[in-house]
Amino acid sequence: MTPAEARAPAKVNLALHVTGRRADGYHTLDSLVVFADAADVVLVRPAETPSLRVTGPRAEGVPTDASNLVMRAAAAMGVAAAIELEKHLPAAGGIGGGSSDAAATLRALAAMTGRAPPADLAALGADVPVCMAPGPARMRGIGEVVEPLATLPALDAVLVNPGVAVPTPQVFARLARRENPPLPDPLPALADALALTDWLAAQRNDLEPPARALAPGIDAALGALAGAPGCRLARMSGSGATCFGLFPDAAAAARAAQALARPGWWVRAVRLGAQ
Ligand SMILES: C[C@](O)(CO)[C@H](O)COP(=O)(O)OP(=O)(O)OC[C@H]1O[C@@H](n2ccc(N)nc2=O)[C@H](O)[C@@H]1O
Ligand SMILES: Nc1ncnc2c1ncn2[C@@H]1O[C@H](COP(=O)(O)OP(=O)(O)OP(=O)(O)O)[C@@H](O)[C@H]1O
Missing domain, CATH: 3.30.230.10 (Ribosomal Protein S5; domain 2)
Structure with missing residues (x-):
């Protein structure tokens, strides 16, 4: 071996x-x-x-x-x-x-x-x-039903973690509403990053409101991302506290990452979906 x-x-x-x-x-x-x-x-x-x-x-x-x-x-x-x-x-x-x-x-x-x-x-x-x-x-399901989406366009993004650890069970426990509408089925055809971003803007992270209530640092991360030049959408990932901003290209994401750097924050310009 x-x-x-x-x-x-x-x-x-x-x-x-x-x-x-x-x-x-x-x-x-x-x-x-x-x-x-x-x-x-x-x-x-x-x-x-x-x-x-x-x-x-x-x-x-x-x-x-x-x-x-x-x-x-x-x-x-x-x-x-x-x-x-x-x-x-x-x-x-x-x-x-x-x-x-x-x-x-x-x-x-x-x-x-x-x-x-x-x-x-x-x-x-x-x-x-x-x-x-x-x-x-x-x-x-609870995560066990996985359907690969080979044709989803790749995205240029910035990840910001505001330095607060958010325990997943506490976020779920604070959900105001547990029955919410699913994503459309089937998903629409999304030709490019802009179409995907526009469509995402009409979707949600239902864990964002309870996580924001638990960890105010998330508001700061989302606000900073949304205010960065070129940011098309800012949202939280999973149960937080890491948030992502979507940008038109890698150069805009890199510029934003540089501008967003501050003590205690983990900030990275990344490419999403192009493994
Ligand atoms: C919120 C997500 O990040 C979305 O991708 C995941 O579903 C969480 O995945 P994970 O961290 O691998 O979650 P687990 O370690 O299995 O669960 C942590 C806790 O989160 C809650 N939990 C998690 C997943 C799920 N579908 N329902 C839940 O209610 C449960 O309280 C569970 O005890
Ligand atoms: N390999 C590991 N890396 C990081 N944390 C781990 C690991 N193994 C166990 N843990 C524990 O798991 C907890 C959080 O796990 P994890 O990093 O998966 O959360 P998360 O990033 O919020 O996940 P999710 O995106 O699924 O909500 C931490 O409290 C940590 O102590």
Whole structure:
């Protein structure tokens, strides 16, 4: 067995409609998901006993014990491995840090051992199924129903995390309304980035109002993005607090990222949906 590496790209919910709640308390979603060219990196090596080392610029505060989702992913595959997790993405940030790391671990361990990943991916986290093959997708159920959208146009964006960790369960618990309209079915044909952006403006992230009530820093991030020259749409991803702004091209996104930089904020110009 030789070591293997996998990238764990940031997940962005371009739209996130909460459509109901199941008897077990999990919410049903209808979400348009894309991935960014900003990522954590997972490296796995064969070992007698499982171990984890967390490195990188965003390692602080990330669990290094069995509660880390990469360790839970390895345990679910029944593989003992020495894992190195290089953190670049803010944790508890609404861009699937833990879920994308778990999915990357499963891909790396599958490459290292030849074993198949476990069948019940959602048991590791509702975002793990969509993170298994990172690409544009419509996600439904509680996250286990994933429909790839190969033709979705790529977008130039800026991600802003205002430095507040927002626990996902608290955001769902504060929803004023659990039954909301789903995305249109089927989705319309969206020829280019501008058509996609215009259409997205009429969709929602239903978790944005409860997250804003919990973490006022989100208002500041959304306001700053919306006021950046060229920004066509500013919205929160997942359960927050990371927000994204959509821009006409990579140069406008890069200029905005530079202008938005401030202490305590994580700001990145990214390309969404072009993996
Ligand atoms: C909000 C999203 O980020 C949208 O992509 C995800 O659905 C959250 O995915 P995740 O972080 O992998 O979520 P999990 O770790 O499975 O769940 C964390 C908590 O969020 C709530 N949760 C999550 C997903 C879902 N469909 N309904 C929920 O109510 C539950 O309280 C759950 O205990
Ligand atoms: N590999 C990991 N990276 C980051 N956080 C992790 C990891 N494993 C476990 N955690 C824990 O999970 C919690 C948040 O996980 P995660 O980063 O997936 O949230 P999120 O980005 O808000 O997810 P989502 O976009 O699905 O709402 C944190 O409290 C953190 O302690």
